Amino acid sequence: MASAAAATLDEVRTRGHLVCGVSEGSPGFAAAAADGAWSGLDIDLCGAVAAAVLGKREAVKYRVVTAANRFNALAAGEIDLLPRANGRTLSRDTEFGVRYADTLFHDGQGFLVRRGYAVASVLELSGTSVCVVAGTSAQQAVETFFQSRRMRFELVAAEQWAGAVKAYADGACTVLTGDITVLAAERSRLATPGDHVIMPELISKDMLGPVVRQGDEQWFSIVRWTVAALIAAEELGISSQNVDALRVSANVDIRRFLGLEADLGQGLGLTKDWSYQIVKQVGNYDELFERNIGLKSGLALERGVNNLWTRGGLLSAGPLR
Incomplete structure (x- = not known):
């Protein structure tokens, strides 16, 4: 397994796109329109990873997987990422050759x-x-x-x-x-x-979120910190609407996030502005939630436990520093 380190990042960059395994017909999470365009929370997460790794949110190809074959497809290298799967449990995280990177959505x-x-x-x-x-x-x-x-x-x-x-x-x-x-x-x-x-x-409770192959610690970290960046952006008040205006901010946390102070991408093997690209091209967690499953969407879900920890929810991001 150790020899697999960094393999996924290299493969994704070589082919020029990310391959995401998605569940077909999941309203609000992954659904294809008549013209073949995909939308949903899972789709936006895949776009966020693509923006971080390749600088282009649209550099993603989607493969439909089922509950029966998705872990096998991931472990076999047929896909790079499952944006969401069955809720995280000890056995799923240790027995199928996969790892749960983080929680994107708290279900139950x-x-x-x-x-x-x-x-x-x-x-x-x-x-x-x-x-x-x-x-x-x-x-x-x-x-x-x-x-x-x-x-x-x-x-x-x-x-x-x-x-x-x-x-x-x-x-x-x-x-x-x-x-x-x-x-x-x-x-x-x-x-x-x-x-x-x-x-x-x-x-x-069920903790749903992205799943990657075991043995590729760099790719695991990239996906984990992509989720963290989406949440941290909301915590810092950074959105796709104001991300460029905030480049003159004196707030050191905002400047780090935007790649203006330090180089937080180096340890991940990414560019200095990887988290800026995520928010610029995809948005922060609140934007993803509201357009896909929030009160103005077809599912009309309230944030509830999926709100920030400062607002009574369970979401928090590790410090990006």
Whole structure:
């Protein structure tokens, strides 16, 4: 594995583009338009890595992968990066020849409820009926959550996810449970999406983010610090709209970020302005979130746990210095 060091960066530069493995038909994260153009949070992350490494966000080719083959495709070198995969666990991070570089999105199991139902917290759901897919970890999480709090509940179990969604839409249960990314996608397809609310609390957690091959520490660091740059830019107030104007800033942290003080790219094997290129061409984390999955998008998700740590969320970036 040690001999693989720096191999990915060299290969990407030689071919002139990054190869990203994406899941087809993931609204807000990775979706292809009729003209073949890809968009979504995952797509923007791939663009950010390309901007950092090649100076061009569009220098990316996308390969559709599935849950069954994506880790194999990555380990075999068929793709350079998975922008998002199953939630990070110890076994996935150690047994498949891959490494999770960082967390791009905090997902988890939540509840979808009709706006007119007078509850503000999942702790007020005692006595409610819950639509869920039978025999899944989601069912187990619901049972554990309600039973451990001695809250009454009724399960309306369906054999398939489509059946659980239909039961909720038909009024057979009060709430629908699933990962919030999935709930948001289903809400967008309901007849009146605005009549349904994703409750703020999560009863489980998944840390989703980019995955790379084991054995290439330089590439691991590049992807990790690309995610950090997106978050750090938001923390510093640097966006695609003001990044050039801030080149006259006296703030040393901003000047380091823009490549005007020190050379933070040297240790990564990148140019001095790699993080400037990310924000200039792709934006900061807030820009990525809002245009793809935020309140003005089709998924209409609030920042919630994906807000900065200074605003009650879980996102923070290691110091770029």
